[in-house]
Amino acid sequence: MKDQCIICSNDITYSFTKEYQPPYDYFLNSSDYYKCNTCGFTCSDTVFKMEYDAWCKLNFDFHTLFENKMLGEDINEPPYIEQATMINILVKNNIINSNMLDYAGGYGTLSKILLKYFDLSLPVYDPYVTDNNAKTVHYIKKEDLNKVDVIITSALFEHVRKREDLDQINNLVTENGVMIIHTVVCENIPNDPNWFYITPPVHSALHTNKSMDILMKQWGYVSSIYCPSSKCWVLFKNEPENLKSNIESINKLFQTDYLHYSTGFMDYWK
Numbered sequence: 001m002k003d004q005c006i007i008c009s010n011d012i013t014y015s016f017t018k019e020y021q022p023p024y025d026y027f028l029n030s031s032d033y034y035k036c037n038t039c040g041f042t043c044s045d046t047v048f049k050m051e052y053d054a055w056c057k058l059n060f061d062f063h064t065l066f067e068n069k070m071l072g073e074d075i076n077e078p079p080y081i082e083q084a085t086m087i088n089i090l091v092k093n094n095i096i097n098s099n100m101l102d103y104a105g106g107y108g109t110l111s112k113i114l115l116k117y118f119d120l121s122l123p124v125y126d127p128y129v130t131d132n133n134a135k136t137v138h139y140i141k142k143e144d145l146n147k148v149d150v151i152i153t154s155a156l157f158e159h160v161r162k163r164e165d166l167d168q169i170n171n172l173v174t175e176n177g178v179m180i181i182h183t184v185v186c187e188n189i190p191n192d193p194n195w196f197y198i199t200p201p202v203h204s205a206l207h208t209n210k211s212m213d214i215l216m217k218q219w220g221y222v223s224s225i226y227c228p229s230s231k232c233w234v235l236f237k238n239e240p241e242n243l244k245s246n247i248e249s250i251n252k253l254f255q256t257d258y259l260h261y262s263t264g265f266m267d268y269w270k
Helices: 054-068 080-092 109-116 164-170 211-217 243-254
Strands: 012-019 030-036 043-046 102-104 146-153 171-184 206-207 223-227 232-236 260-263
Touching: 012 043, 080 109, 080 146, 080 232, 146 164, 164 171, 164 211, 206 211, 211 232, 223 243, 243 260
Parallel strands: 102 146, 146 171
Antiparallel strands: 012 030, 030 043, 043 206, 171 232, 223 232, 223 260
């Protein structure tokens, strides 16, 4: 394992070993997790040092078998309808525009919901999955990828094991663009092999509030909002005009704190 964090380049040290139980041991017997001493980013040594083909196979097999319910258990899917609702609200309030891309969007569930119920187009790029039967999903080929104003990553960051792969996602965002991230981010990653989020062996990259704040500043994002219902962060390279007042108006109309704002990373979960 490299002894430097892929987020802040500081030292990482051994934290704990996860022993997998059925049916997850079908994919991997155990995994050693390492933690950054500075930003708290935690990663699986076992997964990070896999050969590329083995890592691809692990992710493909896991999601294919579980999403098709072939192992007798359900996985915790992203809250797609809440994500689609949030995106529609942000577009309608001119907080983001509709020049979007769902990066690693899998079978295009979010894209299908946005088109059918909100009349919003969300092209999908996924290097491993294409739903050939999804006639309403516009899949983008790698050679056709271009910069977009809004890039969406849902249940992706916990899988990414190389810094250049993270940077590749950000490089698709325009100079004043937006990144929407759905993943688990907390104040501290528990040194606990029974922590719920590492039950799937593919969850090999675990982010903290500090590591995400560092990452977004390295990429040039200045502020962010968090939506608890969609479990998404929205990062802005250039904060939209009247963003805070727009958020206040939305929250007032909904009579709840639907959106939470912060300069830097919105550290909602502490």
